[in-house]
Amino acid sequence: MVSEAPVSDQHTIDAALAGDQAAWDALVARFSGRLWSVVRAYGLSAADAADAVQGTWLRLVENLHTIRDPDRIGSWLLTTARREASLLSRRNRGERLIADPAATEHADSGPPRAGHVHPDPALTVLSADEGRRLWRAVEAMHEPCRSLLLLMATAPDAGVHQLAGRLGMPSGSYGPTRGRCLNRLRTMLTAQEAQP
């Protein structure tokens, strides 16, 4: 299900800048899966996720001519999508209580500046091999982590109560357990990376 991430070459960007819809469509096809996954990982509803992804493409249309390095377009898109998703997620939790949208929403959600692009290696270059490696690591984990991560990844629309119920744990335990499981997985991946 995970495709290789081909380098987004200068030719595609130049063609899009020259008005070639097919070149733009190629960028959309190449990056939409990653953008969708990253905004959904912020726990956004389908409607909010759609809003965040659309905003990301709108920002790219505005800023395509400023992206000097075509290899960074994936990082740029993911960084932008994460900002949009994070803003919406904070807003949904009632944290958006600041008066001046120009100084807050927009400044936060604006295009990432050169040098401030989150590298996001896990997603930008997530290949089929790395995806399988990720899941092999999950399968090697103990319970409840193995089931929790599997359920979380394969039931993206399930709420906390539903997930906790299916795992047989109190709803209040789900968040902290998930955090511990993700930490453990991160440690395993880091250990693998460190091996020659």
Added chain:
Amino acid sequence: MTRHPPAIDDESLVAALRLAAGRDPVPAHILAAARAVFGLRVPGAAAAVPTATAAPLGVRSAEEARLLRFTAADLTVELEVTSVDGLVDLAGQVSPLPEAGTTVEVRTPHLTQSREVSATGQFAVTGLPPGWFSVVCRRPGHYPVVTSWTRIRP
């Protein structure tokens, strides 16, 4: 030699797991909307970027108007945002005072409303769906000016 991969945050890890699981495919309408975004570019336009406006005084409430200001080299567009019944009303001001024949297009990704700008530089659009907005200002003999896309929600 040990490599130190950059720390992956929770959201990236969750996204990577889901992407690799392939169980949350991108809905077709998301792809269609992303392709359609290309039709919204305004070639040759000057960008008007958001600039801070003075924070309103007093207690904020849901009914309170918000002011957005966008500036390009020779043009400022201000938008006063109010919402009624979940829809968005925009009252705009173009400055300096525009010459006759100046028009604006208030755009969402799905629809565009065109207005003549009054002699005092004002325009208004009502009853728009919340979401992403951008305004294009066209003055005779000038490049168009287009404001950055901004999310407006009631």
